[in-house]
Amino acid sequence: MYIGRFAPTPSGGLHLGSIMIAIASFLDARLNKGLWHLKIDDLDRFRTKQKHIDQIKAQLNELNLSWDNEIIYQSRRVERYEYFLNQLKKTKKTYICSCSRKKILEESESGIDGLIYPGFCSGMNYKNEENNSIRIAVNDEPVILKDGLQGEYKQNINNEIGDFVIKRSDNIFSYQLAVVIDDHIDRTSHIIRGSDLLESTPRQIYIQRILGFKNINYTHLPTLNFQGRKLSKSNGDNYLIETQPKNIWLFVLKLLNQKLPARNSSLNSIIEFAIKNWDIKRIKQRRFIEIDDYIRTS
Numbered sequence: 001m002y003i004g005r006f007a008p009t010p011s012g013g014l015h016l017g018s019i020m021i022a023i024a025s026f027l028d029a030r031l032n033k034g035l036w037h038l039k040i041d042d043l044d045r046f047r048t049k050q051k052h053i054d055q056i057k058a059q060l061n062e063l064n065l066s067w068d069n070e071i072i073y074q075s076r077r078v079e080r081y082e083y084f085l086n087q088l089k090k091t092k093k094t095y096i097c098s099c100s101r102k103k104i105l106e107e108s109e110s111g112i113d114g115l116i117y118p119g120f121c122s123g124m125n126y127k128n129e130e131n132n133s134i135r136i137a138v139n140d141e142p143v144i145l146k147d148g149l150q151g152e153y154k155q156n157i158n159n160e161i162g163d164f165v166i167k168r169s170d171n172i173f174s175y176q177l178a179v180v181i182d183d184h185i186d187r188t189s190h191i192i193r194g195s196d197l198l199e200s201t202p203r204q205i206y207i208q209r210i211l212g213f214k215n216i217n218y219t220h221l222p223t224l225n226f227q228g229r230k231l232s233k234s235n236g237d238n239y240l241i242e243t244q245p246k247n248i249w250l251f252v253l254k255l256l257n258q259k260l261p262a263r264n265s266s267l268n269s270i271i272e273f274a275i276k277n278w279d280i281k282r283i284k285q286r287r288f289i290e291i292d293d294y295i296r297t298s
Contacts, residue, residue, distance in 0.1 A: 002034025009041045010052040017224040025192040027278040038067035043074045081173045096126035113199040117162030134167040143202035148219030155202040180207045195220040222289045
């Protein structure tokens with residue numbers, strides 16, 4: 001069965017890039033007669049605010065993006081994360097890391113997604129987890145992903161990332177571990193998300209394989225750039241979607257190179273048309289979309 005999901009972080013409301021991902025994943029699930037879950041990535045208590053969760057739900061409701069079943073909250077799954085962390089420990093592939101951020105910054109080389117961890121604590125056999133992080137040891141075999149839009153993507157985690165953190169020193173489970181466990185629990189079969197997460201995916205596949213989880217179909221859509229930079233909540237880009245839901249739908253369909261309904265259609269008619277005519281193959285293979293021209297001509 002097709003099971004998809006949309007997983008925003010409640011550090012702010014949804015900007016246009018997040019809305020585009022939500023609409024694309026919703027349409028793909030509905031075309032395939034599948035389920036579409038809403039999962040709130042609220043593990044990081046320092047970034048999460050209830051007002052932003054409420055705002056995200058209100059935005060999705062206004063756009064008639066109706067999710068199936070109850071909302072999933074990561075913060076309610078800590079015990080499950082702990083269970084699977086213990087399963088990973090049994091494989092002897094994890095170790096405690098006492099490195100400070102300063103040490104890593106000063107003594108590590110830049111990689112494709114941050115700094116490459118040099119393995120300072122590998123083999124040290126530290127016993128005390130308090131105020132220390134937990135890393136998972138990787139091997140030298142490349143992980144190959146056949147992405148639904150970006151094509152074949154290959155990454156040697158050892159050379160390009162290094163052993164990576166699965167539980168932080170502040171006792172918060174990492175995104176890389178939590179998202180893998182979530183998708184296993186929720187039986188997620190298809191993930192549509194932004195290409196800014198493409199470099200993370202091999203790490204998630206690596207954990208999936210160690211835990212014996214099923215493969216997932218990944219599709220990484222282009223992220224949106226505005227005036228030469230990626231759209232971001234921290235840059236105050238919410239203003240880009242302060243318009244009528246119908247106009248948002250039409251604009252997103254245009255960005256995704258989909259067939260467009262008549263502009264005078266009702267919101268429900270637009271959504272029905274979009275589901276019926278959804279074709280992910282129409283989206284151009286690229287890592288980002290410059291939306292400046294789209295905005296000027298809309």
